[in-house]
Amino acid sequence: xxxxxxxxxxxxxxxxxxxxxxxxxxxxxxxxxxxxxxxxxxxxxxxxxxxxxxxxxxxxxxxxxxxxxxxxxxxxxxxxxxxxxxxxxxxxxxxxxxxxxxxxxxxxxxxxxxxxxxxxxxxxxxxxxxxxxxxxxxxxxxxxxxxxxxxxxxxxxxxxxxxxxxxxxxxxxxxxxxxxxxxxxxxxxxxxxxxxxxxxxxxxxxxxxxxxxxxxxxxxxxxxxxxxxxxxxxxxxxxxxxxxxxxxxxxxxxxxxxxxxxxxxxxxxxxxxxxxxxxxxxxxxxxxxxxxxxxxxxxxxxxxxxxxxxxxxxxxxxxxxxxxxxxxxxxxx
Numbered sequence: 001x002x003x004x005x006x007x008x009x010x011x012x013x014x015x016x017x018x019x020x021x022x023x024x025x026x027x028x029x030x031x032x033x034x035x036x037x038x039x040x041x042x043x044x045x046x047x048x049x050x051x052x053x054x055x056x057x058x059x060x061x062x063x064x065x066x067x068x069x070x071x072x073x074x075x076x077x078x079x080x081x082x083x084x085x086x087x088x089x090x091x092x093x094x095x096x097x098x099x100x101x102x103x104x105x106x107x108x109x110x111x112x113x114x115x116x117x118x119x120x121x122x123x124x125x126x127x128x129x130x131x132x133x134x135x136x137x138x139x140x141x142x143x144x145x146x147x148x149x150x151x152x153x154x155x156x157x158x159x160x161x162x163x164x165x166x167x168x169x170x171x172x173x174x175x176x177x178x179x180x181x182x183x184x185x186x187x188x189x190x191x192x193x194x195x196x197x198x199x200x201x202x203x204x205x206x207x208x209x210x211x212x213x214x215x216x217x218x219x220x221x222x223x224x225x226x227x228x229x230x231x232x233x234x235x236x237x238x239x240x241x242x243x244x245x246x247x248x249x250x251x252x253x254x255x256x257x258x259x260x261x262x263x264x265x266x267x268x269x270x271x272x273x274x275x276x277x278x279x280x281x282x283x284x285x286x287x288x289x290x291x292x293x294x295x296x297x298x299x300x301x302x303x304x305x306x307x308x309x310x311x312x313x314x315x316x317x318x319x320x321x322x323x324x325x326x327x328x329x330x331x332x333x
Contacts, residue, residue, distance in 0.1 A: 112242035138172035158182035195297030196324040198226035203290030
């Protein structure tokens with residue numbers, strides 16, 4: 001065995017193996033960016049105005065069916081009275097009670113439309129008072145808002161604080177600012193929480209439930225429930241027809257302004273720039289649907305609120321989405 005130093009020929013030695021830092025980068029997945037298809041479908045369905053022909057068709061169909069059902073029920077009750085009087089009279093009483101319930105439901109719907117109309121009147125009066133700066137007009141608007149929330153415990157502290165300050169305020173804009181801060185501030189917080197809950201639900205169902213049309217059904221029901229709750233928070237409780245009308249007004253505004261399109265920097269970054277959208281398209285769709293739901297909620301706040309946002313800051317869609325989805329899918333933006 002030879003002793004002494006060992007010489008190694010470096011020129012002819014094989015090249016060392018490359019480390020991880022020399023590896024080629026992983027190419028981006030060739031996946032289309034999420035578009036929030038469920039919310040796009042819901043917006044298209046609710047914002048679409050029916051044609052005059054379809055209105056006549058459904059109106060005549062409902063009228064004919066109602067007439068046929070009423071006539072059949074009457075003939076059934078009269079025939080039963082002729083055969084078994086006691087049982088026939090019992091059925092007649094049940095039919096009369098059913099008709100009474102229908103009348104009560106109709107009156108509730110009319111009252112709901114009246115409340116929504118009153119909210120719209122106060123909103124427009126507040127805009128006019130803000131634009132003119134008239135103290136008398138501002139006081140009238142504040143009186144309307146105070147009457148609107150009379151008897152509600154969640155606004156009692158704000159109404160009392162407003163009454164203590166209003167005598168010393170001689171500026172119309174300042175009076176409206178105090179009313180907005182003291183009375184509407186807590187209501188804004190409650191409405192924002194409703195938006196966060198709806199956004200979270202829509203995002204989670206879209207991401208985790210693979211059933212066809214489940215995301216569309218969830219988005220529709222969640223947005224209807226959210227808009228109804230926001231209207232109730234601001235004092236404009238709506239029935240079934242009133243809620244649908246309010247939802248159509250909100251969605252029509254969003255579609256007209258392009259706010260349900262994934263085209264701005266915020267939604268584009270969520271849809272295509274984040275790691276989440278590249279790893280799982282369904283998770284990306286969930287995040288975008290949640291963000292679009294937040295936009296619908298903020299628009300509903302603007303429609304239902306008795307005063308436009310001025311001293312109180314309009315809720316940020318970015319902040320709502322981050323609070324609603326934090327921890328649900330990881331970092332969302």
